[in-house]
Amino acid sequence: MHNFTDTPDHTTSDAFANLVATSARAGLIVASQHEESGLFDKEHKDTRARVLEVRTGASGGLQVHVDSSGLNLGQKLFIERVLLRHLDHENLTGVSIYFRKASSATAGAQPAPVARKTPYGIAVNKKNIPGTKNIIAVASGKGGVGKSTISSNLAAGLAKQGLKVGLMDCDVYGPSAQLMFGLTGTLDVRNGKLVPQERHGVKIVSFGLLSDAKSPVIWRGPMVSKAIEQLCYDVLWGDLDVLVLDLPPGTGDVQLTLAERIPLSGSVIVTTPQDVALIDAHKAISMFETLGVPVFGVVQNMASHSCSACGHIDDIFGGDAFESFLNDRKISCIASIPISRDIRLASDSGTPLVLQENSFAELLSELSKTVSDRLSQQEITGHHSEAPRQSLSDNVSTGDLVT
């Protein structure tokens, strides 16, 4: 049995890598003996975890399987960080850390049974977030089109209407909700659950509030998916009328994880009216349609530019392509937001523009009104596209994977 602390030196790192790579035996203990600043260390200075199994992959990478019994999200992230630091070894091409119950590890690599397959080949196994009535995904396909700006204004606009609102920034690699709401520090942990920070009536969880904002995140796909899932379920959201999910760009792991696990009431697509963004918006719409999630409509962001000196309106990205896009997809534009210095300044200052007195703020208010109307309509008609299906989570081991 070996103890490893969270303060590696070269000797320990090499010794540990060698030991793990060659012995591939169960019984290693990861332990923290030092209290550093930051969420995980303070909270988890007494964390202990058992390494169940180590495998070497075909490409020379290591798979380290850790017993997840009794570990919460913060502890898992902490253990993963300790292991990755110690396994930072030049001879290793990669390290993947898997958390799973000891029993499922010993049972061998049996694939978990699934409820049914979607057209994307993923297991649909929906699970409500307790206390949350509606969940809306804001997606874009392309990055940099203003999705986070729209998400934060939508969340703040819904809160302004008196609704109980949460915002989850799912962008692991470039979170921005904390900046757009002027938040600092890290999330507190209470009874093993993350406590959202609250600003302008919105409860906010962001990867940017989990760790040092300037360190790069180097998680791999499956790890991201699991972390996203845990960020939904291991959070003290309380009662929410609406939870807004600010998705990262694309149609990859994160989007599929959410589609697989979370009963979405609907989605909003954000795009600029430019071909290069519309191509990706097409993909995002197709993904939601295929997965049976209603698309409430498209927000055309940076639709035009109004010159603050002469008032001339310029269609920087053109408009024809956007019109054909709407016709092609038989989808409606639910807001058209110009490029505005006010919007940019408001985001940078931590108070979404929708909360200020401004003509553009009205456009953003109308957007949140349109979305809340769609949600009320669903409640009246009883239509909830992806009503939670039978949850297998209690009787099916899916392998508690964090990386």
Ligand code: ADP
């Ligand atoms: P995404 O989430 O799609 O990557 P962001 O919301 O982070 O995009 O926006 C990218 C940048 O563009 C930010 O600096 C933001 O302040 C700015 N921005 C977004 N929408 C507008 C707008 N309508 N007018 C002016 N600036 C905008």
